[in-house]
Amino acid sequence: MIVRSIEDIINSDRNVAWGNGQSRRFLVESDTMGYSLTDTIINAGTTSLLEYKNHLEACYCIEGEGTVETVDEGKIYSIKAGTMYALDKNDKHYLTAHTTMRLVCVFLPALEGHEVHNLAAEESSCY
Template identity: 55%
Template sequence: MIIRKLESVKTVDWGNGLSRRFLLDADGLGYSITDTTVRAGTKSRLQYRNHLETCYCIEGSGEVVELDGTSHPLTPGVLYSLNNNDPHYLVASPHVDLRLVCVFAPALLGDEVHNLDEGTSSAY
């Protein structure tokens, strides 16, 4: 059995927020679970080419925007899943951080960070 507390997990500044990584590849489960904060007022162009990701919003607000401009509001209780390695923008509202619980498959190694160059999607 694996038991972890928020204050003892690996915390990574991924570029526009913090990712607290509860489960990693070394745990041998085949998936990762993170508690991710997206800083208020940020917009991140992302694409996970090597992972599938599902996120559940637990605090704050924002939106996930497809590259064609289709926007999906994020508020507590909303889940989105990037089941086709979908490129997207993750946007936090201007006045409050967005907080998500995220599952990655396959599992993250633990040190991944984004390169948030405006012209391309950051991937890992």
């Protein structure tokens, strides 16, 4: 059985600055669960162009407000506490945090644990 608290994560190398916030990685590849579980903070006032070419991701918002915009379709979805969104087609997207957001995220397959975004690049950052 694996048991971890947020305090365990914050004081470890599993607390990763991903570019526009923090990713607290409760489960990673070395935990051999097949998926990752993160508690992710997105800084207020930021917009991130993201794409996961090697992972599917589902996010459940538990705090804050923002939007997710699909690049291909240009659809904008409002995200607030109690909303889930899933990137079921490796969707390239903009994530904008109007206030500080907190998301519980699941990645399949699992993250290795050290991945970060390159938000300075012209292209979207990707895992």
